[in-house]
Amino acid sequence: xxxxxxxxxxxxxxxxxxxxxxxxxxxxxxxxxxxxxxxxxxxxxxxxxxxxxxxxxxxxxxxxxxxxxxxxxxxxxxxxxxxxxxxxxxxxxxxxxxxxxxxxxxxxxxxxxxxxxxxxxxxxxxxxxxxxxxxxxxxxxxxxxxxxxxxxxxxxxxxxxxxxxxxxxxxxxxxxxxxxxxxxxxxxxxxxxxxxxxxxxxxxxxxxxxxxxxxxxxxxxxxxxxxxxxxxxxxxxxxxxxxxxxxxxxxxxxxxxxxxxxxxxxxxxxxxxxxxxxxxxxxxxxxxxxxxxxxxxxxxxxxxxxxxxxxxxxxxxxxxxxxxxxxxxxxxxxxxxxxxxxxxxxxxxxxxxxxxxxxxxxxxxxxxxxxxxxxxxxxxxxxxxxxxxxxxxxxxxxxxxxxxxxxxxxxxxxx
Amino acid sequence: xxxxxxxxxxxxxxxxxxxxxxxxxxxxxxxxxxxxxxxxxxxxxxxxxxxxxxxxxxxxxxxxxxxxxxxxxxxxxxxxxxxxxxxxxxxxxxxxxxxxxxxxxxxxxxxxxxxxxxxxxxxxxxxxxxxxxxxxxxxxxxxxxxxxxxxxxxxxxxxxxxxxxxxxxxxxxxxxxxxxxxxxxxxxxxxxxxxxxxxxxxxxxxxxxxxxxxxxxxxxxxxxxxxxxxxxxxxxxxxxxxxxxxxxxxxxxxxxxxxxxxxxxxxxxxxxxxxxxxxxxxxxxxxxxxxxxxxxxxxxxxxxxxxxxxxxxxxxxxxxxxxxxxxxxxxxxxxxxxxxxxxxxxxxxxxxxx
Numbered sequence: 053x054x055x056x057x058x059x060x061x062x063x064x065x066x067x068x069x070x071x072x073x074x075x076x077x078x079x080x081x082x083x084x085x086x087x088x089x090x091x092x093x094x095x096x097x098x099x100x101x102x103x104x105x106x107x108x109x110x111x112x113x114x115x116x117x118x119x120x121x122x123x124x125x126x127x128x129x130x131x132x133x134x135x136x137x138x139x140x141x142x143x144x145x146x147x148x149x150x151x152x153x154x155x156x157x158x159x160x161x162x163x164x165x166x167x168x169x170x171x172x173x174x175x176x177x178x179x180x181x182x183x184x185x186x187x188x189x190x191x192x193x194x195x196x197x198x199x200x201x202x203x204x205x206x207x208x209x210x211x212x213x214x215x216x217x218x219x220x221x222x223x224x225x226x227x228x229x230x231x232x233x234x235x236x237x238x239x240x241x242x243x244x245x246x247x248x249x250x251x252x253x254x255x256x257x258x259x260x261x262x263x264x265x266x267x268x269x270x271x272x273x274x275x276x277x278x279x280x281x282x283x284x285x286x287x288x289x290x291x292x293x294x295x296x297x298x299x300x301x302x303x304x305x306x307x308x309x310x311x312x313x314x315x316x317x318x319x320x321x322x323x324x325x326x327x328x329x330x331x332x333x334x335x336x337x338x339x340x341x342x343x344x345x346x347x348x349x350x351x352x353x354x355x356x357x358x359x360x361x362x363x364x365x366x367x368x369x370x371x372x373x374x375x376x377x378x379x380x381x382x383x384x385x386x387x388x389x390x391x392x393x394x395x396x397x398x399x400x401x402x403x404x405x406x407x408x409x410x411x412x413x414x415x416x417x418x419x420x421x422x423x424x425x426x427x428x429x430x431x432x433x434x435x436x437x438x439x440x441x442x443x444x445x446x447x448x449x450x451x452x453x454x455x456x457x458x459x460x461x462x463x464x465x466x467x
Numbered sequence: 468x469x470x471x472x473x474x475x476x477x478x479x480x481x482x483x484x485x486x487x488x489x490x491x492x493x494x495x496x497x498x499x500x501x502x503x504x505x506x507x508x509x510x511x512x513x514x515x516x517x518x519x520x521x522x523x524x525x526x527x528x529x530x531x532x533x534x535x536x537x538x539x540x541x542x543x544x545x546x547x548x549x550x551x552x553x554x555x556x557x558x559x560x561x562x563x564x565x566x567x568x569x570x571x572x573x574x575x576x577x578x579x580x581x582x583x584x585x586x587x588x589x590x591x592x593x594x595x596x597x598x599x600x601x602x603x604x605x606x607x608x609x610x611x612x613x614x615x616x617x618x619x620x621x622x623x624x625x626x627x628x629x630x631x632x633x634x635x636x637x638x639x640x641x642x643x644x645x646x647x648x649x650x651x652x653x654x655x656x657x658x659x660x661x662x663x664x665x666x667x668x669x670x671x672x673x674x675x676x677x678x679x680x681x682x683x684x685x686x687x688x689x690x691x692x693x694x695x696x697x698x699x700x701x702x703x704x705x706x707x708x709x710x711x712x713x714x715x716x717x718x719x720x721x722x723x724x725x726x727x728x729x730x731x732x733x734x735x736x737x738x739x740x741x742x743x744x745x746x747x748x749x750x751x752x753x754x755x756x757x758x759x760x761x762x763x764x765x766x767x768x769x770x771x772x773x774x775x776x777x778x779x780x781x782x783x784x785x786x787x788x789x790x791x792x793x794x795x796x797x798x799x800x801x802x803x804x805x806x807x808x809x810x811x812x813x814x815x816x817x818x819x820x821x
Contacts, residue, residue, distance in 0.1 A: 064521070066519065066520060068723060070724045102724070103726060
């Protein structure tokens with residue numbers, strides 16, 4: 053027992069469900085000063101398996117609750133201290149049982165034993181015992197395990213020990229990097245958009261099974277059309293470029309194959325068909341990667357779409373994109389061609405089922421009307437969520453997009 | 468007959484007449500049945516509490532099944548053999564098994580180490596349904612020995628989905644083994660409800676194997692006792708096995724690792740709470756003036772004393788010696804086990820206390 057004051061006894065969070073690591077304190081049923089009896093429920097905790105009430109194993113007056121409601125507590129951590137009102141013999145260190153893990157979290161801490169030095173014995177580790185996640189935490193926080201006084205039930209280093217050590221080693225603001233500065237590296241705290249991006253990408257990559265398909269397409273006629281449109285009075289004041297035409301072609305493909313404009317609701321096991329097509333445009337901004345959206349993009353005329361794109365890009369570049377413009381996207385277009393890149397495998401924006409990547413457009417030797425001639429060629433890549441989009445549907449969307457960029461006359465026949 | 472099966476004592480504590488079975492019992496017997504159930508319930512509460520305090524690895528609660536267990540075990544004669552599953556705490560307690568032996572198992576100190584011959588209670592079996600085979604074999608052995616003892620095998624509704632149970636039914640039927648198959652249908656195989664276990668009421672399973680099966684109200688201790696007595700008489704006469712489906716309800720979780728609120732609704736639990744086995748016997752005892760407040764207070768005090776004994780016993784349980792691993796692998800000395808024991812001892816000796 054770590055208890056040194058005779059009158060006070062501590063109740064440690066037990067493993068109430070065969071192999072659980074932690075539990076969340078939902079509700080305290082007692083407050084400091086309350087009298088409790090042996091076996092009286094003192095709090096409600098929720099584990100990965102169940103919500104249960106924990107009965108305190110001794111009688112007395114509650115002295116202290118060590119965690120607030122809502123806290124996630126590691127198994128083995130002291131959660132409540134009770135004044136039993138009676139002087140107890142302080143157990144000799146190591147002889148006391150700490151009923152935590154199945155009664156015998158109980159066994160004397162291994163710290164009281166050590167290997168007899170024998171030539172055949174393998175070298176003992178000098179760092180105290182710690183579970184792998186705790187070791188990782190220590191590494192992440194730059195805490196030296198050997199410098200920690202372990203308080204775990206088996207003499208091991210706990211999560212709290214590591215956090216405590218991390219706190220004492222950094223008296224300065226929490227923004228400071230945890231590791232001592234090294235001239236070979238700079239550590240940047242992950243916050244804001246970076247953090248949100250990381251979370252969104254992990255969530256998307258590890259929940260939606262991605263499939264990416266590619267098509268190489270001759271867009272010479274689209275490039276000619278762009279040159280003509282730039283001169284057109286209707287397009288005065290707006291930018292006309294490959295992104296605009298690619299967006300238009302993609303939107304037509306989505307309209308022809310509306311099933312792709314949908315998302316997967318895991319919780320309710322439903323496919324959610326979206327009736328509006330809101331086009332997200334991945335944009336590199338000073339704040340990081342943002343995906344502002346153009347609502348009802350499919351219903352806009354070409355000049356309207358061009359104006360919306362301009363507005364979106366300018367706003368994003370200035371870092372003024374309002375939060376509302378970052379929500380509600382249904383499909384996304386990313387223009388990696390601006391970086392001179394041929395193609396890639398884009399990761400879906402969470403909650404969407406398709407993302408199109410437009411590659412760089414460059415003159416390439418191409419078989420055109422039976423002869424190898426230089427043509428303007430690009431690569432399109434479409435990633436889709438294979439839970440709800442099969443290869444056939446994904447292929448149709450990509451092929452339709454490519455067809456329009458190859459033959460922009462289709463802009464009129466399919467509009 | 469209600470859907471709940473043969474009934475002699477209704478949830479309101481009033482007796483129900485039945486053409487075949489009789490709930491006759493003198494006041495002393497009624498009080499004894501109540502005491503058995505009340506003590507079992509108190510023991511069970513303590514099991515849940517101790518698990519929540521980290522003193523036990525696991526506890527399977529019998530809450531709600533007291534009448535099914537007490538009624539059946541009290542129908543047995545001395546020398547009849549019990550093969551429990553793992554929830555039969557009331558059966559073990561009534562038969563005189565040291566309650567701490569049950570707690571040692573669920574603390575993980577041993578694997579169930581009471582002497583099955585001492586009280587004719589076989590060890591708990593955690594493998595679902597396999598005890599029905601052991602019990603059938605034992606019952607068949609009794610016939611071979613010319614004994615007039617009988618066997619009762621306890622299992623749950625979930626176990627009826629196991630091949631072992633079907634094999635046991637068939638073997639017992641073919642060889643007229645003197646065994647009562649006692650199925651406590653507590654409505655759930657962990658989280659799977661009855662309707663996903665069977666297309667026909669469970670007691671009807673026996674028909675296909677060629678022996679009788681009945682459903683009894685498992686929360687009616689008098690009906691359970693009467694039906695089990697008749698079943699034991701039947702199997703003892705050499706007429707073959709008998710299946711009893713005790714229709715009851717598991718009021719608590721499957722075990723302390725389970726959260727029943729995730730798969731059943733509170734209204735259903737409340738409907739069964741109204742059929743509580745102790746409450747109805749309490750009502751009968753008072754209505755027939757077979758017990759007074761002093762009796763109930765006495766039983767409660769006895770329950771508290773039992774709980775205190777268990778609490779202290781469990782908290783003070785010494786950890787097992789690691790070497791015990793080797794003690795009961797074989798009944799007699801075995802050279803391989805002895806070599807492993809020596810290696811283990813040498814390894815242990817590589818450490819020393821400081």
